[in-house]
Amino acid sequence: MKFKLAFALHNHQPVGNFNAVFEKAHQECYLPFLELLKKYPQVKISLHQSGVLWDWQKEHHHEFFSFVGEMVDSGQIELLSGAFYEPILPAIPDRDKIGQLSLLNKYLKEHFEVHPSGMWLAERVWEPHLPQIINGCGLNYLPLDDTHFKYAGLKEDDLYGSYITEEAGKTVTLLPIMQKLRYLIPFGTPEEIITYLSEAASKHPGGMAVYADDGEKFGIWPKTFDHCYKDKWLERFFEVLEQNSDWLEVVSLGEAVEKSQPLGRVYLPSASYAEMLHWALPVSGVVKYEEFENRLKDCDLYDDYNHFVRGGHWRGFLTKYPESNLMHKKMIAVSDLYEKVAVIENVDEKLLAEARDSLYAGQCNCAYWHGVFGGLYLPHLRWAIYRKLIHAENILRQLSDMTIYAEFEDRDRDGVDEIQLGNNDISLVLDTKGGQITELCSLENEYNLVDILSRRREGYHQKLINMSREENQDETQSIHDAVLAKEKDLDKLLADDKYLRRSLTDHFFTNDITLEQFLMGSYAELGDFTTGKYDSRFEETEKDYNVTLVRRGHVWHGDYHCPVEIQKTILFPKAGNSVTIEYTLLQDDLEIMPINFGIEFAFNLLAPDAEDRFAVINGLRTKKNAKLKAVAESSQVTQLAYIDEYQQVGIVIDCDLSTKVWRVPIYTVSLSEGGFEKVFQGNSTLFRFDTSLASGKEFRIKFNLFTGHLDKMPKIYSDESVVTQNG
Helix, strand or coil, X not given: CCEEEEEEEEECCCCCCCHHHHHHHHHHHHHHHHHHXXXXXXXXXXXXECHHHHHHHHHHCCHHHHHHHHHHHCCCEEECEEXXXXXXXXXXXXXXXXXHHHHHHHHHHHHHCCCCCEEECHHHCECCCHHHHHHHCCCCEXXXXXXXXXXXXXXXXXXXXXXXXXXXXXXXXXXXXXXXXXXXXXXXXXXXXXXXXXXXHHHCCCCEEEEEEEHHHHCCCCCHHHHHHXXXXXXXXXXXXXXXXXXXXXXXXXXXXXXCCCCEECCCCCECCHHHHHHCCCHHHHHHHXXXXXXXXXXXXXXXXXXXXXXXXXXXXXHHCHHHXXXXXXXXXXXXXXXXXXXCCCCCHXXXXXXXXXXXXXXXXXXXXXXXXXXXXXXXXXXXXHHHHHHHHHHHHHHCCCCCEEEEECCCCCCCCEEEEECCCEEEEEECECCEEEEEEECXXXXXXXXXXXXXXXXXXXXXXXXHHHHHHCCCCCHHHHHHECCCCHHHHCCCCCCCCCECEEEECCCCCCHHHHHHCCCCCCECXXXXXXXXXXXXXXXXXXXXXXXXXXXXXXXXEXXXXXXXXXXXXXXXXXXXXXEEEECCCCCEEEEEEEEEEEEXXXXXXXXXXXXXXXXXXXXXXXXXXXXXXXXXXXXXXXXXXXXXXXXXXXXXXXEXXXXXXXXXXXXXXXXXXXXXXXXXXXXXXEEEEXXXXXXXXXXXXXXXXXXXXXXXXXXXXXXXXXX
């Protein structure tokens, strides 16, 4: 019996990715791979594509379906199912797991007349309860990394075949993906790969080795298009496989399962591939993990003991990045709402299906985590997820007649209730921790305006710092360094925000703080309000929901920790786009207490350098500092607006006190497959009040916050209002 190489490809593009990226991937990766494969009929593979990608190709390259269909009919390609929108399966409710798997099963049946038996598991994030769900959807096998099996105690020599696992008696077959092959294909020589397979065949006659990985490695990863096609690596690889067909059979996963008996039964722990578990660790854990791995390598112990070394858990991203958790819990809330609405009698089934599809699209995994790809750090991916979830929620609330609401729930699952308010135009979520607006949506625009990613240190930032030091010593930048950093001086942008960048964050500063210090977060916070707990009171009137947040905290005054009370009342309308925010500050401990108080508003309109997204101050749009990337100070401000003409959305803040305003862009520095890069995450706008608090005397501030579609906003500027002076 021949030794088998079971070969599978996984192709996917995130919800919200740019059309040009889809097109490039199709033309330089997905299509040329299959065109070349077709010339080598003895090479059979399994192909998984996410529903996101299938739908894009159906719209833009419908002929691709016929091409794939011919290869399916000839038996050269086996189509794998999976969750349609490529969610992390354990991260979504069971009802949605079933819905997503069933959706792609149905799609493949309708378009290719196949009943898939195998599936792809997004990012190979495995948890032991999954077999019951997978089996219940008519799917019988899937590939998982050899890492998973080694964590269960198996050795590499145990992995040249398949295993059975089960949950509550429901079984699935698991095929171990060999890490060695993942690293060799397509980066080793074809001869090295054949040597590896030949050695495996001699030790495991009649066995099999499994390769399953991202298809993007064959054309989209840096330099791989030239490597695979222009330099003909892929052609030589296929030729070598066919030349060795006397002892080696290249098969699909389904054929591998059909032609071999399982080696045994196995129960795998919760896991993903090793790199993912590494990335999921907190920053301090990442550093220690790398130190320990390096010690093992230095002692020549790594190969023997690395399977006892593992990182965190995929769900760790939800604690590592609070913004990911906010998005995830928004998704859970919309899913819960869908379940309630789905049982309403005589509900509009067409609209319900539209809501479900948008919910499923909002579960696409890519924007919820960060590793070697930008992921969570890419604002356009988060924007797309929120857009899908808001669209789904809009429909569901209309179907259930729940468009005007005040709800109290521990939305982010931190043990404290959040306050959720909504009407037909806008919705917001108030977190009593920090007293912040953590979500503010223009419903017509389907846009979460406060979706900012805070700056934080990553484990890989030390590499950037070290690289910068080396450059300072030698101005001749190596090719390696040039690849690692997309531009110079990125290390100067590194900052670590100590709080979540959201609106209504309350600051107390020293009187000598500078705009530059605020920009970089290099200042002393004198109060304990940015992350402190606020008590809440709620009142409903005929026209409004009134929420009052109160914190009696402390502010350093010299060497004295002075008690200070902040009370902020949010008047949320049951109709309309304008929210009133009233602040009251009070201290009764000192006769007179000078303060430098700031209220931070944070918004993200995505494009820092675009001409059609700009700031307007007191009705004036300035040429010099209008763009969102501006670092600017303005005096005597009573009104500030951000206008996005491209997305037709605006934000206006009116203040009843004339005051100084600072505007700064928030840039993160992250590492992706192309190197270190800065990414615009939004704007921080600080209203500053330098005043004194007399004992027992209240200091009051009132804001009107208006947001929504530009058609519904009062005209606060005109073309003639563009001026040349500094704003």
